[in-house]
Amino acid sequence: MAKRKASVILAALTALAVMTGCAGGTATNSGSQTPGNSTGSSTQTPAETPKEPFKITIMANLHTPEVPSDKIEKLLEEATNTQLEIQWVPDGTYDEKMNASFATGTLPMATYIKNQSSLIMMKDAIRNNQFWEIGPLLDQYPNLSKLNKDVLKNTSVDGKIYALYQERPLSRQGLIYRKDWADKLGIPAPTNTEELYNMLKAFKEQDPDGNNANDTIGLTDRNDLIYGAFKTVSSWFGTPNGWGEKDGQLLPEFMFPEYIETMDYIKRLHAEGLINQDFPVTSKNDQQNLLITGKAGAYIGSMADVVSLHNKIIEVNPNAVLDVQNKISGPDGEFGVWAIPGFGSVVLFPKSAVKTEDELKQILAFYDKLMSPELANLIYWGLKDEHYSLQDGRVLPIEDISITDREVKPYQALQIGGISTIDGFYDAVHALPAKAKAEELILDNNNYLIHDPTAALDSATYVQDGVRLNELIKDATYKYMLGNIDEKGFQDAINNWLKQGGQKIIDEFNASYQQAK
């Protein structure tokens, strides 16, 4: 009986492998495409025209519920003389699928890696020569050579470049709040953490929705210390991003006093009921719903969320107005905001699927064309007059989101580079003033970034035990903020972290840091 479970992991892997084999297979490219699409033909290199279309298999993450129609894909194939076989994997299970494909040796030729932490998990395999190094080849391609060297360095392993990256704004973090509430209570946009506190307090106590009931709270947060409010607030307090330097040595963020100050701040919000009481177990959906249904007045996270939040909130309350704010300084009067390493997803090229350097070059040629403004705009915005119109050289997407979701949006996941590396890539018109302001503030954030110094550094223990060890700190952080443990208890958790392998991580990162200097 009990033996059943013993092999469950392997059985699961086998099952996944079978599914991997069956999935995909969208490519049924047969001859002539509809005429009248001049988008691509101009980018085609004459030398390659007579050749058979080159077949490329791709695994990419799908952010929409449905697999896209192949309209864009056909155009892309035509323009690049390739035959694309794209395996769409839902974003939620992407890492598991990728691990399983990797374990069974069935990764496709171009494998998208979801984000930085997934890339770190692959480091061992990269070192073991499982993926092609592409660094020396990039200069041969006019578009790929425009990729930002610093960002490429952040994706590198032991100084070698293996991945193409998808550009992401360095920091979208900020505050979204109910402007109509604030105006009614006569509160200006907060510029420091104390003003923010006062605003949240007023949102709770001064009946901002005017229904004579004490049924509102200030801030809505969720079970995520990084993309929720905590990490952003911590950078307002001046906490380093992940790791920081103290007396010439790299130390994790939670060993800095600013981290404790941040916890104290949230603890105060929690104790006074200014934040949802269940925030350590609140999902993103529930968190946003508190704002949408008018129960909470402030949201800290990606300022770009203001569009979707706005669309939903006016359905509930047409008079609601949202506004964004980025510069909120800490007690020392300084403002800072944490940054991601400049990339979102990256693409790796497994040697198990790409057999020869010649094949690799053909794939890189495909990606080079994908970075041309025509194709970059095609996969990001779709077709002119069908999915968007141009207004003063900026894109105005059509209003029916369901069409773009079905035909265009999934292909955005294939994008390489972005607006700062592709000349002629369209910017968007922002119909919503708050969104236009959010975009402006996201750019403004670039002047105050706090970078993670370990982005390009290396620690074997971190790869092996990092996730589990971080849970120790995560647990202790929540417990502290809820008042279950005091500063001594938190210190105990840090000691525990050090003892269980944290000290090794510190040593390894510092050794790697000294080397990189």
Add this chain to the structure above:
Amino acid sequence: MQDTAANNAVVVQPKLKKNTDLMRRILKNRALYLMILPGFLFFVIFKYIPMAGIVIAFQDYQPYLGFFNSPWVGWKHFERLFSDPMFFTILRNTLVLFFFNLAFYFPVPIILALMLNEVRREYFKRFVQTLVYIPHFMSWVIIVSISFVMLSMDRGIINELLVMMGFEKVNFLMSNEWFRPMYIMQVIWREAGWGTIIYLAAMAAIDPGLYEAARMDGANRLRQIWHITLPSIRSVIVVLLILKIGDVLELGFEHIYLLLNSMNREVAEIFDTYVYTAGLRQGQFSYSTAVGFFKSIVGLILVMGANWLAKKVGEEGIY
């Protein structure tokens, strides 16, 4: 089914001395052997062959090296498990939750079945029976989400009621004390009704003559339950108990993972959730396999112990 057929087929044969004899027998009973073949192949292919994968618990398994080229490391992963400071917490949590299951969940379907069995009106009995086993068809996600909404500190209905009655709010979702009761209540909610089915079937098989005789002797309802119904289903209870023990460490990854959070990890982390965070999420296949292997061994020992005990007290056991 096929397994039983296989056993019978083999058992009824007299002992054979020569291979030719065996071949002849097989040929003679080829229809029977053909019938067990699909089942036999199923178990070999999907249950036994994958079990060979346990070898990766003794390797530093690297997917690109495969089973054959990954380096052997002996007991390294087991040493890591036993020296992990979380090990005893996890073992304790797993065992405590298991005993909670036995003590609080296991009797519920029996009691429920006894009660349903005494219901006179057939349509009412069927109606209640259907109603109580419907939750079994809801996934844990739904059960946990409904509990979450009810138990939330932010306007959860239970906490609102407590406040109305003049009590303090209770943080059910994020406390060490409330995790186990909450867990067991959800298990009962979802599974108790479903569990009654087998007991009701066993009770239906009891000879009505026994009850008539008991009534003649003047036994009331409770006496009848105690002296007839319960002894009649005793062997079913024992078998189900052994099977339950077989699931000792199968507390349901999904259920616990949904309930687990930073505030109750000390009592809620069990082997399955630990394997997930420490192993699979970080791609440490070997370590996860070692942990799973250890868990299975504990389960095997408990089943064999329970079976031995059952035979000691004169019951049939499961093998």
